[in-house]
Amino acid sequence: MPKAILGIDGGGTKTHAVLADLDGNILASAANGAANWERIGIAAVQKSLNELITSVLASAHVGHEDIVASTFALAGLDWPEDKVLFEPFLKNLLLPGKTHLVNDSIAALFAGAPDGVGCVSIAGTGGKTAGSDGRATLQTMGMELGEGGGAGQLVNLALDSIARTHHGTAERTQLYLELPKAAGFSHPEEFFTAVARTRMKLDESYAPIIFELANSGDAAAIDVVSAVAKQHALDVYGISSQLNFQRNTIKVVRAGGLHTAGCAIFDAIFESEVVRLVDRAQVSVLKIAPVFGAVIHCAHTYFSTLPTEFIENVLMGAGEVEL
16 A cells, blocks of 8 residues: 555634645545534544544545654644643544644645745634744734634624614614624614624624625725735734745735635735735735645655655645545
8 A cells, every 4th residue: 555644624614634645646535524622622623533534544545554644734723732632632543654733724824835934814714824934933823812813803893883883983884784684684773682682693604795795885894804804914914024034025825715705805905915014925815725735744744855746746636636
């Protein structure tokens, strides 16, 4: 059986696994549910990942003993003590090769910048920014404190906006009517009553409505979208300013639902702010699944010098694999 490298990208809703041989050819892929221990607990994550690993190994006709190295890029791994919590979990996975635990933002960074040098802005269900200059790696806390919070922050700011409208301190726009309507309420007061009495809670699924209203020219929605885009750009500046980049350009990778939704206003503001704040920034949107970045990250740790052909084969395979 071929020796293989395992990459896993675990998020708040879905987890992907990819196996590649030592030439970077994709052997198999698999997917299942969430792997954020903060939401479902470590025991549930371990069970889910065990099932996922069994599935991807079976698809590739590869045994546990053939895995020479693996990278687990998991949401919720935000602090050094989190990795300590996962050490017993890693032993129970029965993978003989060296295993690496990183935050899922690192997988996205390597997927968009295969040498691992640059910054990544994650704006999905939540928010996270990370970066590496090849020597030091930094990341934001992922707590929505002093940083962009992705779709969750977008919805919270929209709720605040329509509340100010309800109080008469902000101009009334379509956002004031359309957000409650999308939640199933014909009048904003009924909507706020339900929120106050915890009968309903706006979640990230309402983000597309806010984007749509912003694209149609709604002033309040534009203000909300602009605020989130500017904060995510500021986070990139904050991380990059603490690193020592030696190159002529600094790759800035955009990943997550808000970055890939195609909201013209969000896109334009984020990119213009990054270019304004970060000297030499070269912004791009991630085109492949972050799990392939987990494979590339793992290969960097396994090979003393990572062959160019390995990266080329992984990236080629990433365009052909359906996850």
